[in-house]
Amino acid sequence: MALLEIIVAPDPRLKKKAVAVERVDASIVKLMNDMLETMYEAPGVGLAAPQVGVSKRIIVVDPAGEDDPAAPLKMANPEIIWASDQLKPHEEGCLSLPEEYQEVMRPASIKVRYLDEQNEIRTLDADGLLAVIIQHEMDHLEGVLFVDHLSALKRNMIIKRLTKIKKFEQKSSKRHAVEV
């Protein structure tokens, strides 16, 4: 397994629509496992392939708390086939938007169909945190970030802040290069 680099917004690779997986073969399973390892290391509760620079419809999630046994889910081509009319707010964060947390409204319960790591079609009913994470990660496959659910004012504030941090980091790494 290998740790992958997580892309931080703003970045055009996070805005691209990802492509369906043809079949879940050994290379896709390896990517899923690397994504899970990267997610646990971060630490996070979900990760989508576009966040590691792979424009494929793959997500991994694990809603288990720190003290609970791991409950990883690896999904290719996830599709929401039913969503409740009832919406629920949840404070979300994202590994591609470090240190930013905002409340987002989404359907409280969903039914999702996907390909598992054996390339078998499965369906899963999800509510609570699991439903939030799956919907958040599936947004990444459409090039949508959780800030896209917020008002333009809030979104612009967050993106501005992240752009500033990125510029600062680029400058300080350049300085390092000169010093060495």
Ligand code: NI
């Ligand atoms: Ni995210």
